[in-house]
Amino acid sequence: MKLNKIMDQKNADAILITNMLNVRYFSGFTGTTGVVLATGEKRYFITDFRYTEQADAQVVPNGFEVVREDRQPLERVAELLKENSVKRLAIEDTSVSLSQFRSFEKNFEGIDFVDLGDIFLRERMIKTPEEIEIIREAARITDEAFAAIKPLIKEGAVEKDLSTELEYQMKKRGADGPSFDIIVASNYRSAMPHGVASEKKLESEGFVKFDFGCFYKGYASDMTRTIYLGSNPTEKHLEVYNTVREAQELAVKSVKAGVTTRELDRIAREYIEGKGYGEYFAHGLGHGIGLQIHEYPGVSFKAEEIVLEENMVITIEPGIYLEGFGGVRIEDDIVVKRDGYEILNGTTKDLVKL
Amino acid sequence: MKLNKIMDQKNADAILITNMLNVRYFSGFTGTTGVVLATGEKRYFITDFRYTEQADAQVVPNGFEVVREDRQPLERVAELLKENSVKRLAIEDTSVSLSQFRSFEKNFEGIDFVDLGDIFLRERMIKTPEEIEIIREAARITDEAFAAIKPLIKEGAVEKDLSTELEYQMKKRGADGPSFDIIVASNYRSAMPHGVASEKKLESEGFVKFDFGCFYKGYASDMTRTIYLGSNPTEKHLEVYNTVREAQELAVKSVKAGVTTRELDRIAREYIEGKGYGEYFAHGLGHGIGLQIHEYPGVSFKAEEIVLEENMVITIEPGIYLEGFGGVRIEDDIVVKRDGYEILNGTTKDLVKL
Numbered sequence: 001m002k003l004n005k006i007m008d009q010k011n012a013d014a015i016l017i018t019n020m021l022n023v024r025y026f027s028g029f030t031g032t033t034g035v036v037l038a039t040g041e042k043r044y045f046i047t048d049f050r051y052t053e054q055a056d057a058q059v060v061p062n063g064f065e066v067v068r069e070d071r072q073p074l075e076r077v078a079e080l081l082k083e084n085s086v087k088r089l090a091i092e093d094t095s096v097s098l099s100q101f102r103s104f105e106k107n108f109e110g111i112d113f114v115d116l117g118d119i120f121l122r123e124r125m126i127k128t129p130e131e132i133e134i135i136r137e138a139a140r141i142t143d144e145a146f147a148a149i150k151p152l153i154k155e156g157a158v159e160k161d162l163s164t165e166l167e168y169q170m171k172k173r174g175a176d177g178p179s180f181d182i183i184v185a186s187n188y189r190s191a192m193p194h195g196v197a198s199e200k201k202l203e204s205e206g207f208v209k210f211d212f213g214c215f216y217k218g219y220a221s222d223m224t225r226t227i228y229l230g231s232n233p234t235e236k237h238l239e240v241y242n243t244v245r246e247a248q249e250l251a252v253k254s255v256k257a258g259v260t261t262r263e264l265d266r267i268a269r270e271y272i273e274g275k276g277y278g279e280y281f282a283h284g285l286g287h288g289i290g291l292q293i294h295e296y297p298g299v300s301f302k303a304e305e306i307v308l309e310e311n312m313v314i315t316i317e318p319g320i321y322l323e324g325f326g327g328v329r330i331e332d333d334i335v336v337k338r339d340g341y342e343i344l345n346g347t348t349k350d351l352v353k354l
Numbered sequence: 355m356k357l358n359k360i361m362d363q364k365n366a367d368a369i370l371i372t373n374m375l376n377v378r379y380f381s382g383f384t385g386t387t388g389v390v391l392a393t394g395e396k397r398y399f400i401t402d403f404r405y406t407e408q409a410d411a412q413v414v415p416n417g418f419e420v421v422r423e424d425r426q427p428l429e430r431v432a433e434l435l436k437e438n439s440v441k442r443l444a445i446e447d448t449s450v451s452l453s454q455f456r457s458f459e460k461n462f463e464g465i466d467f468v469d470l471g472d473i474f475l476r477e478r479m480i481k482t483p484e485e486i487e488i489i490r491e492a493a494r495i496t497d498e499a500f501a502a503i504k505p506l507i508k509e510g511a512v513e514k515d516l517s518t519e520l521e522y523q524m525k526k527r528g529a530d531g532p533s534f535d536i537i538v539a540s541n542y543r544s545a546m547p548h549g550v551a552s553e554k555k556l557e558s559e560g561f562v563k564f565d566f567g568c569f570y571k572g573y574a575s576d577m578t579r580t581i582y583l584g585s586n587p588t589e590k591h592l593e594v595y596n597t598v599r600e601a602q603e604l605a606v607k608s609v610k611a612g613v614t615t616r617e618l619d620r621i622a623r624e625y626i627e628g629k630g631y632g633e634y635f636a637h638g639l640g641h642g643i644g645l646q647i648h649e650y651p652g653v654s655f656k657a658e659e660i661v662l663e664e665n666m667v668i669t670i671e672p673g674i675y676l677e678g679f680g681g682v683r684i685e686d687d688i689v690v691k692r693d694g695y696e697i698l699n700g701t702t703k704d705l706v707k708l
Contacts, residue, residue, distance in 0.1 A: 050548075091452070098447040098455045099469070115453065161526075168522040172515075177531070194404075 002026070002123055003038040012090035012114045014039040016077065016104075019095040021291045022120050024218060027059040036064070037077055039084045046073050046080075074107040081108055090114040121296045125288055127311045131219065132335055135289065135313055138175070138221035139333050139344035142213050145169035146225065146347055153229065153354050155204045159184040163197035166212050175214035179222060179293045183211035190226065191327040193283055193319060205230030207237065207326040213293070220293045222315050223345050224331035227352045240277070240320050241351050244328045247271040247318045248349070251285060255334055255341035257310045261299045264308075268318040269301065277320045280327075286315040289333060312336040313344075356380070356477055357392040366444035366468045368393040370431065370458075373449040375645045376474050378572060381413040390418075391431055393438045400427050400434075428461040435462055444468040475650045479642055481665045485573065486689055489643065489667055492529070492575035493687050493698035496567050499523035500579065500701055507583065507708050509558045513538040517551035520566050529568035533576060533647045537565035544580065545681040547637055547673060559584030561591065561680040567647070574647045576669050577699050578685035581706045594631070594674050595705050598682045601625040601672045602703070605639060609688055609695035611664045615653045618662075622672040623655065631674045634681075640669035643687060666690040667698075 003015055003026060017023050017036035027036050027045050031054050034047035045064040047055050055066045069076040081089065089108065093115035096104070104113065127135070148169040152162060163182035170178065185195030187206040195209070202208060208229050213222035226244075228237060251268040265285040272281045284300020290313065297306035299314050308314075317331030330349055335342040357369055357380060371377050371390035381390050381399050385408050388401035399418040401409050409420045423430040435443065443462065447469035450458070458467070481489070502523040506516060517536035524532065539549030541560035549563070556562060562583050567576035580598075582591060605622040619639040626635045638654020644667065651660035653668050662668075671685030684703055689696040 093452040093456070096452045098445075098450045098452060099471075101452045102447070117453075164522065164525040167525065168518065171518040171521065 003043075004040060006116070006119055006123070007038075007040060007090065009119070010090045010114050010116065012088045014081065014084065014086040014088075015090045015116070017092065018100070019092050019120075022092065022095075025120070025124060025291060027064050028062045029055055029058050030218065031055070035073055035077065037080055039086060042084065044080055046076055048073075074103060078107045078109070081111060086111065088112045088114055090116050092116050092120065094118065118296070124290055125296045125306075125312050126309055127290065127313055127335075129311075131290065132311065132313065134217045134219045135221060135333065135335075136344050138179075138214055138216035138219055139223065140346070141170050141173040141175050141216055142221045142223045143346045144173055145214075146210065146212075146223070150354070153202070153208065153227065155202055155229065157202045159186060159189075159197040159200050159202070162210075163212070166210070170212075170214040175216050176218070177215055179213040179215050179220035183209065183224075185209045185327075186229070187326055188324055191321045191323050191325060193321055193327070193329070202229055205232055207241075207328060209327060209329060211329065211331065218291055220289045220291070221333055221344070222289055222293060222331065223333065223347065224317055224319075224329045225347055225349075225352075226328040226330065227354055229354050231353060233351070233353070236325070238351070239275075240322065240326075241328050243272060243275045243277055244318055244320055244330050245349055245351075248316055248330045248332070251316045251318065252332060252334060252341060252343060255308065255314075255316070255336055257308055257336055257338050259308050260305050261297045261303065261308065261314075262301060262305045264299055264316070265301045268316070272318060272320065280320045280322055281318055282321075283319065286317050286331070288312060288314050308336045310336055310338045357397075358394060360470070360473055360477070361392075361394060361444065363473070364444045364468050364470065366442045368435065368438065368440040368442075369444045369470070371446065372454070373446050373474075376446065376449075379474070379478060379645060381418050382416045383409055383412050384572065385409070389427055389431065391434055393440060396438065398434055400430055402427075428457060432461045432463070435465060440465065442466045442468055444470050446470050446474065448472065472650070478644055479650045479660075479666050480663055481644065481667055481689075483665075485644065486665060486667065488571045488573045489575060489687065489689075490698050492533075492568055492570035492573055493577065494700070495524050495527040495529050495570055496575045496577045497700045498527055499568075500564065500566075500577070504708070507556065507562065507581065509556055509583065511556045513540060513543075513551040513554050513556070516564075517566070520564070524566075524568040529570050530572070531569055533567040533569050533574035537563065537578075539563045539681075540583070541680055542678060545675045545677050545679060547675055547681070547683070556583055559586055561595075561682060563681060563683055565683065565685065572645055574643045574645070575687055575698070576643055576647060576685065577687065577701065578671055578673075578683045579701055579703075579706075580682040580684065581708055583708050585707060587705070587707070590679070592705070593629075594676065594680075595682050597626060597629045597631055598672055598674050598684050599703055599705075602670055602684045602686070605670045605672065606686060606688060606695060606697065609662065609668075609670070609690055611662055611690055611692050613662050614659050615651045615657065615662065615668075616655055616659045618653055618670070619655045622670070626672060626674060634674045634676055635672055636675075637673065640671050640685070642666060642668050662690045664690055664692045 184197035211224040286299035288295035319329030321327035538551035565578040601622040640653035642649035673683030675681035
């Protein structure tokens with residue numbers, strides 16, 4: 001139904017889907033080779049002999065017809081376009097390569113092409129209950145992995161070793177893998193917003209920032225926690241930490257359908273500005289998560305303003321980064337509800353001293 | 355120099371490189387954001403404030419000028435094109451998306467575009483000594499990880515758990531991560547050429563096939579070993595194993611500069627056919643490895659015939675797959691030498707019974 005709505009919007013007779021994330025989203029197919037062709041009436045899934053069995057199991061229940069083509073999938077698509085008298089075909093211009101497009105032009109004679117732009121990203125913003133359940137599980141795995149490596153967080157530990165252990169603990173709990181390069185950033189490195197784990201060793205006193213997540217059944221989780229290693233945080237450490245935490249919770253508590261992404265960003269940002277740290281929070285407040293680690297909506301003063309809708313899943317992750325001193329970021333995955341929010345992460349946001 | 359040669363071949367005044375693997379290959383930059391513009395005289399590396407420090411360290415020694423542009427990299431490229439009177443610009447049509455291309459057309463007025471096709475893949479076929487040294491290390495990590503998990507390979511072990519342990523052991527030894535989804539396929543599943551590790555448990559008797567590798571400093575390794583779990587392999591198990599092993603070693607011993615990819619494939623295939631298993635070896639013999647897990651040359655009866663040159667790095671991986679019974683594949687990474695070959699893997703190819 002979604003695809004027919006999009007055909008109407010784009011005034012197209014059919015949609016060709018070749019990006020595997022979108023193939024998965026619309027057909028349910030989780031393998032690596034296959035193409036979706038949707039017309040007003042029909043849903044075709046074209047794949048080769050290696051995947052027909054998997055396709056029968058995954059896409060037929062979603063109303064797709066499996067078309068086996070071992071040699072020339074594009075020629076087969078061309079035949080289907082003819083059979084269905086397709087004149088205007090919508091394509092994924094943001095992922096189709098120029099050379100792929102040239103082979104479309106060569107194979108699909110007499111067809112006019114229409115760009116889909118970011119319309120699939122907009123569709124994917126609002127999750128189904130099944131998608132939310134998977135993301136909830138991905139967040140749970142993330143929480144558990146963090147708890148499992150706590151005993152290893154101590155002076156002398158190498159950042160990279162901690163990231164290796166986090167990844168291992170996530171995989172042991174069923175994750176497909178990390179959802180991005182894991183950030184473990186200690187002391188001065190914690191002031192880098194994206195300090196991917198390095199060979200640096202943890203010192204006796206200071207912040208250690210962990211930003212990580214996993215893919216589980218294709219969906220991403222994303223959590224940040226900053227701990228204090230040692231027993232003597234300065235007043236400034238506490239002030240910075242508490243400011244970020246307050247800002248994060250203020251923003252989380254403001255989440256509900258009808259609020260806009262920029263309003264959320266502003267709530268956290270104004271709080272941090274009020275404490276005098278505004279210039280040290282240079283990035284956006286968060287982003288959507290789903291089949292990709294960064295999806296729509298961007299929750300940022302820099303991104304398009306989008307009105308939150310029920311069942312969007314976003315991150316809320318303000319931070320303060322003081323060069324030479326250290327930095328703090330706290331991040332949760334949040335489901336937008338009609339009248340509020342659900343936090344998917346269970347890990348404490350109290351300042352943990354280890 | 356390579357880039358100037360390509361400009362000549364393509365009759366272009368300049369080359370724009372946006373695919374990050376090729377950016378890395380030609381400039382040395384290992385970060386995530388940056389664009390290379392090469393003209394006959396100049397090498398520009400355009401990036402934003404986050405990466406200028408890294409770029410200074412990585413690309414300047416390779417003769418590149420770092421151009422910082424925080425907002426509109428394409429507008430900056432357009433200026434550079436004008437300054438250098440570029441008329442014909444070569445682009446990576448196989449990785450540039452249609453929408454990227456449209457923004458090139460919009461930003462780069464009066465420029466004619468030339469497709470690079472697969473020319474970078476052809477350049478990347480022949481490795482430098484430095485690249486080979488990195489791949490050698492990646493192969494060593496792969497060997498060591500396999501040795502480390504040997505004690506876990508026993509009846510009742512879950513395939514997925516073994517793949518998790520392999521990945522963990524590779525990361526602990528400095529790998530960036532696995533170079534593809536790890537295959538652990540036991541008993542009937544070993545007859546699937548690409549049986550990614552599943553929830554299946556290892557049985558008391560039968561083949562277990564491991565196909566895995568890592569990325570290390572950006573470069574891939576790729577090794578397959580098949581072991582026999584249990585103590586009572588049948589005659590058929592031994593015959594299948596020995597046939598694959600003989601075929602693999604025959605092909606490896608034939609590797610040297612001047613031999614073609616199809617000749618190698620034929621040597622292994624004819625041996626297997628002679629033993630009556632020809633129809634059960636349906637895939638190609640191997641492929642190049644490098645910044646990607648599958649690079650040129652394809653070493654296969656199906657792929658373009660390419661004459662091997664010194665310092666190509668290829669895999670040799672014949673297999674026999676008998677549905678319902680099991681399958682065997684043995685794979686090494688091989689450096690092509692002027693008069694022979696170097697095997698990068700040290701793991702035994704004797705039939706290991708565990």
